[in-house]
Structures are given as structure tokens and as C-alpha cells.
Amino acid sequence: MKKIKYPPLKREWFVCPVCGxxxxxxxxxxxxxxxxxIKCRTCKNEIEIKK
Structure with missing residues (x-):
């Protein structure tokens, strides 16, 4: 019986570069x-997400 290979998942937080x-x-x-x-809920700056 073959084992199912799952893709490696890595979950990370995207943090605000201004306030963290x-x-x-x-x-x-x-x-x-x-x-x-996305707009930061703490410092109210608009941040572009680049990953």
C-alpha cells in the first residue's frame, strides 16, 4: 500500500513593517x-503585501 505524500505546509504571520x-x-x-x-488596525497605514 502506498503512502500519500502531503505538500509541506508552513504557516507564517505577515507583520506590519511600521509597528510590528x-x-x-x-x-x-x-x-x-x-x-x-491591507490596512493596519493599529497604525492605520496602508501596506502592500509582497511575498
Whole structure:
């Protein structure tokens, strides 16, 4: 019987580069389609996510 191979998943937090607040959690299988922006809930800056 063959064993099923699962992809290696690694989950990390994306932190705000200005204040260091944890914003979103993502894994290594996430695909980014262009410039994605998110607003920090602490310092109210708009941050572009590049990973």
C-alpha cells in the first residue's frame, strides 16, 4: 500500500513593517495576484503585501 505524500505546509504571520502588529496568517501555497493592500488596525497605514 502506498503512502500519500502531503505538500509541506508552513504557516507564517505577515507583520506590519511600521509597528510590528500581526496582520494576517498565510501558508507557503498562497498565490499572490498583483499588488494586494491591507490596512493596519493599529497604525492605520496602508501596506502592500509582497511575498
Amino acid at each position: 502588529t500581526k496582520l494576517i496568517i498565510y501558508d507557503n501555497t498562497a498565490v499572490l495576484s498583483g499588488g494586494e493592500y
